[in-house]
Amino acid sequence: MRLVLAMVTVVSTVGFNFHVILPLLASDTLDTGPEVFGILSACFGGGALVGALLSAALGRASWKVLVLGTAGFSVSLLGLAPLSSVVPCAILLFAAGVCFTLWTSNANSILQLRAPDHLRGRVVSLYLWAFAGLAPVGGLFAGWLCEVGGTQLSFAVAGSTGLLMAALAARELSLRRAAAPA
Numbered sequence: 188m189r190l191v192l193a194m195v196t197v198v199s200t201v202g203f204n205f206h207v208i209l210p211l212l213a214s215d216t217l218d219t220g221p222e223v224f225g226i227l228s229a230c231f232g233g234g235a236l237v238g239a240l241l242s243a244a245l246g247r248a249s250w251k252v253l254v255l256g257t258a259g260f261s262v263s264l265l266g267l268a269p270l271s272s273v274v275p276c277a278i279l280l281f282a283a284g285v286c287f288t289l290w291t292s293n294a295n296s297i298l299q300l301r302a303p304d305h306l307r308g309r310v311v312s313l314y315l316w317a318f319a320g321l322a323p324v325g326g327l328f329a330g331w332l333c334e335v336g337g338t339q340l341s342f343a344v345a346g347s348t349g350l351l352m353a354a355l356a357a358r359e360l361s362l363r364r365a366a367a368p369a
Contacts, residue, residue: 188301188310190359191253191294194352196317198257202264202345203287203322204329205231208338216338217273230277234284242289248296254357256290259283261349268342291318 205228213224238256245252263283270276295314302310332341 188298190356191298192313192317194253194257194356195291195294195314196321197352198260198290198349199318200321200325201328201348202260204325204341204345207326207329208333208341211333212267212276212338215333216271217276219273223273226273227277227280230280231284231287234281234286235288236284237281238285238288239292241285242292248293248300250293250297250356250360253290253293253297254353254360256286256288256293257349257356258353259286260290261346261353263346264342264349265346268339268346 209227209231210224213219213221213227217223242252260283263279263286266279267276267283270279295311298310298314299307329341329345332344
């Protein structure tokens with residue numbers, strides 16, 4: 188459970204700051220207006236819907252989907268960093284939405300399924316704190332990164348951090364498998 192909470196805390200704090208970054212992506216990086224901002228937001232939302240449908244179709248939570256979803260979300264953010272064209276940004280935001288929903292739904296499910304019944308409410312509250320509780324700090328950090336190096340730097344830091352967490356989780360899981368009795 189600690190691994191899931193650590194992943195959610197770090198990736199959500201550093202990577203899920205679209206309320207700060209997307210308006211700047213539309214106005215400053217892409218040099219467009221509110222219509223494009225709306226389209227970019229809708230692309231992320233459409234991807235999130237597809238991710239929810241995929242998650243429901245999979246039927247059960249899995250560490251593999253959690254790590255792959257985190258990695259896919261992070262790669263999408265890294266891909267957004269150098270872009271200055273609307274269509275590729277929209278496509279990557281759609282992919283980010285799919286992967287975002289896959290990793291968050293699997294993280295939440297794994298926590299709830301592994302938590303003892305008498306602690307489940309507390310574990311879910313820790314998950315929600317990890318997911319949204321540090322959002323103000325993450326928003327400040329993302330805003331500062333945008334001020335220093337534009338949306339490019341903010342997306343690059345978010346994507347790199349998420350990939351690092353996905354790699355650490357994959358390593359930890361492989362070490363656990365190797366140590367498990369056959």
